Amino acid sequence: MSWLAPDYFDRELPLSVDDRKEIRRQAWKLWFANRWNPAIYIVVIAAINVLGDLALRHIRGHIGQMLWWHWLIAAIVFILILLCSIRGLQSWRFAPLARQVVREQGFNICPKCGKRLRDATDCPRHGAV
Numbered sequence: 001m002s003w004l005a006p007d008y009f010d011r012e013l014p015l016s017v018d019d020r021k022e023i024r025r026q027a028w029k030l031w032f033a034n035r036w037n038p039a040i041y042i043v044v045i046a047a048i049n050v051l052g053d054l055a056l057r058h059i060r061g062h063i064g065q066m067l068w069w070h071w072l073i074a075a076i077v078f079i080l081i082l083l084c085s086i087r088g089l090q091s092w093r094f095a096p097l098a099r100q101v102v103r104e105q106g107f108n109i110c111p112k113c114g115k116r117l118r119d120a121t122d123c124p125r126h127g128a129v
């Protein structure tokens with residue numbers, strides 16, 4: 001599950017499991033504060049469902065009857081696409097909020113990638129922050 005829901009910031013920050021839980025909780029609060037977020041997630045997941053349904057209809061039109069292993073492959077592909085999409089949505093909409101919370105707690109991390117900068121003002125990848 002850590003692949004699907006990582007911390008989105010430097011793993012080396014001296015934070016306890018409870019600290020990380022609290023950061024996550026506050027980031028979700030911010031996530032819900034933006035009313036677009038639930039709508040974006042629903043639209044993306046609904047679109048994946050519609051496209052998956054269309055793809056399935058198309059495939060059935062070609063091969064006729066679906067055998068059990070056709071369904072199995074379709075289900076696996078569908079779940080993989082869904083998980084990757086959720087991962088992408090989280091990186092896009094949730095990760096910046098988690099980093100914002102960490103920065104508000106006084107940790108100097110890059111807002112773009114979450115890397116700990118310590119005393120530096122520049123991220124090696126993203127420059128000045």
Ligand SMILES: [Zn+2]
Nearest residue numbers: 110113123126
């Ligand atoms: Zn960076």
